[in-house]
Amino acid sequence: MMRAPDVLQDEALRRISRAERLLMVASGKGGVGKSLISMALASTLSEMGRKVGLLDLDVHGPSIPQVFRSERLIKATKHGLEPLKIDGLELMSLGYIVRDSPVPLGGEDKMSLLKMMVALTDWSPLDYLVVDLPPGTGDEMILAIRALRRHPKSGTVLVTLPSRLSLSVVKRALDLLRDEGVRVLGIIENMAYIRCGGDIVRPFGSLDYSSLGADLLGSLPLDPAVEEALASGKPPHKASKEVMEAISAIASRIEVMM
Numbered sequence: 001m002m003r004a005p006d007v008l009q010d011e012a013l014r015r016i017s018r019a020e021r022l023l024m025v026a027s028g029k030g031g032v033g034k035s036l037i038s039m040a041l042a043s044t045l046s047e048m049g050r051k052v053g054l055l056d057l058d059v060h061g062p063s064i065p066q067v068f069r070s071e072r073l074i075k076a077t078k079h080g081l082e083p084l085k086i087d088g089l090e091l092m093s094l095g096y097i098v099r100d101s102p103v104p105l106g107g108e109d110k111m112s113l114l115k116m117m118v119a120l121t122d123w124s125p126l127d128y129l130v131v132d133l134p135p136g137t138g139d140e141m142i143l144a145i146r147a148l149r150r151h152p153k154s155g156t157v158l159v160t161l162p163s164r165l166s167l168s169v170v171k172r173a174l175d176l177l178r179d180e181g182v183r184v185l186g187i188i189e190n191m192a193y194i195r196c197g198g199d200i201v202r203p204f205g206s207l208d209y210s211s212l213g214a215d216l217l218g219s220l221p222l223d224p225a226v227e228e229a230l231a232s233g234k235p236p237h238k239a240s241k242e243v244m245e246a247i248s249a250i251a252s253r254i255e256v257m258m
């Protein structure tokens with residue numbers, strides 16, 4: 001039997017194709033700094049003169065509206081949902097729609113909601129659309145990458161802590177992304193080291209990703225100023241010079257690769 005065409009999928013492709021490049025930020029598990037890195041990369045690319053959109057696909061814990069704060073509501077027009085414009089970025093997050101209310105949707109309903117966010121957001125023509133993917137390797141993440149992977153110029157970075165226990169998580173996430181036909185640009189280590197005076201302490205040690213066939217794009221320090229910035233609604237890259245330098249170097253590498 002022929003499958004009915006998926007109207008939302010086609011609509012999703014049309015919408016994300018407003019951006020010349022699609023940069024997805026993934027992680028094998030939650031809480032490793034995926035949102036921080038999505039926001040910092042988006043801001044840095046914007047400061048490099050690119051037109052950038054940031055799409056938050058985390059349904060249960062959307063962090064972007066806590067940092068890029070706005071009292072304004074997402075407007076629906078006849079063209080779709082209009083992203084908010086803050087700090088030179090175009091931003092879309094469920095958090096701008098439901099604010100702090102929980103979203104107790106499950107199963108198919110949650111999947112429809114994610115698809116609709118991708119299919120209805122009316123981006124301007126962009127150089128980059130950065131996507132903060134749902135955490136982990138579960139249904140939501142798989143649905144999101146299936147909706148996004150048809151973009152002709154897309155790439156994914158994988159965020160991890162450099163702990164040995166994380167290596168198997170990274171491997172699982174890489175296998176999943178590759179099985180789904182997603183181009184992996186490389187790995188970003190977050191909270192990899194702490195600077196104490198003149199010394200650098202690497203609490204997790206160092207990991208070698210070469211056996212996984214993935215490049216390390218860069219390592220970010222654990223900097224209390226980042227946590228402080230995120231908690232007080234300040235874009236992270238403005239808080240920490242060291243994080244900003246690492247992110248700038250990563251953004252330049254991404255530009256070359258994409």
Ligand SMILES: Nc1ncnc2c1ncn2[C@@H]1O[C@H](COP(=O)(O)OP(=O)(O)OP(=O)(O)O)[C@@H](O)[C@H]1O
Pocket residue numbers: 027029030031032033034035036037058061063135190191220221222223224225226227228230231243
């Ligand atoms: N390099 C860093 N230095 C200091 N704090 C950090 C750093 N990276 C992330 N954090 C803090 O760790 C917490 C988790 O980061 P973040 O929200 O970006 O992770 P996430 O992977 O998006 O999590 P989730 O799976 O919940 O979406 C945040 O409170 C953030 O401020």
Ligand SMILES: [Mg+2]
Pocket residue numbers: 034035036058061063
């Ligand atoms: Mg997050």
